[in-house]
Amino acid sequence: MAKRAFDVLVSICAIVLLSPLLIALAAWVKIDSKGSALFRQTRVGRHGVPFEILKFRTMRADASAEGPQITVGNDSRITRAGAILRRYKLDELPQFFNVLRGEMSVVGPRPEVPRYVALYTERQKAAVLSMRPGITDAASLAFRNESELLAKADDPESFYTQVILPAKLAQAEAYVATHSLGGDIRIVLRTVAMLAAR
Template sequence: MKLMAKRVFDIGMALGALLILSPILGAVAIWIRLDSPGPALFRQERVGLAGRRFQILKFRTMRQDAAVNGPQITVGEDVRITRAGVFLRRHKLDELPQFFNVLNGEMSVVGPRPEVPRYVELYSVEVKKIILSVRPGITDPASLAFADESSLLNRAIDPESHYVNVVMPLKLEHSIQYVQTQNFRNDLQIIWKTMVAVFYG
């Protein structure tokens, strides 16, 4: 029953957000196309509920060739990020297309952030069992705790190693705690905190 209620809430919020934000989504898409060559949307394979893979949607914030010219994580003032991308990332506007993922049933509004397959393969069996037992989300406690993740990694000698060995385990702790204690009230609090963080950049 709780899962059904959460799904109904997700659909209602996604539909409402897409309806209200449709002018902004259109304007951002045009801005991205004018700012640099390439599509407005970026798709990347992520791992979701029960280990099923799906294509996460984001507004493109990097050059079109970014995937073949650098790591999968973003570090500091990454030269691959476009001018529009700097603003979109700062205000988390690049995540807005994920409301379509929510409508498709691939994601929830609140839930552990989905990772790329090669990082999920590093999870222990027990962690996989917990994290992949729910739909991944657009926002979660780990996203709030590591809102400045890119700058944090920029200070590391080996950013990817630091992410895998230090940051990712800490994010997983947040995600596991969320899954084990999730409830509607907590979801509303996370959504509110995310809105505040987005507003203040």
């Protein structure tokens, strides 16, 4: 109950306080390249229920037809505005609306696309999908340079599914077992500090 109250309070405050920035970023994305300002993608949420995650679009509108779902290094599909949005994680800001709608939490395991959730063990599904997915978590901080790591791999897709995903899931299971409101606040503060240092 306290976690949901925290989520609602933070998301409302974020949407209200950041509304001028959200409008400005949406306009920038539209001016910079053709297509919608928002990118919607199906992710797997709590109890395995799919939902549409919201992000500012950082790639060309036809990007999904031109390459893999994972982003590797300086992906040529990323727009000029998108490169800045990704660097400072500003593309994630619309997810506060997902939080307000009850599909996500401020802190929690990051939601994956169905094809990667299909790789979870039954134990991992039971644990990780028992909670609302989050905008940020410990794994997001640990793998903040994920695209650079993938760029160095001979086979980025295999490296993600065999190395990065299992490590993320281990941290997600640990979070589910030990999470607290105080711990969530610490992760939020660490996230803000990480972004400020970029």
